[in-house]
Amino acid sequence: MSSENPFTAARRFLEKNDLPLGHIDQVAQFIEKNTGGVNLGRSDEFVDPFTGTVDDARIIRPFLDAL
Secondary structure (H helix, E strand, C coil): CCCCCHHHHHHHHHHHCCCCHHHHHHHHHHHHHHHCCCCCCCCCCCECCCCCCECCHHHHHHHHHHC
16 A cells, blocks of 8 residues: 555565564665655646656646637
């Protein structure tokens, strides 16, 4: 799950792989470190869904051209 607590995910991983729970801090830190750049949410900048480029002018330009 994208919003899951890293310690919950670490515990599940350790239990699934029959590893000691004493490693939970290390596994949770690994999860946090390797998923820290993920941002799932609303962004204020426009991203073209086809090209992935960021361009605020593409939102404003059609409205300015219509004036």
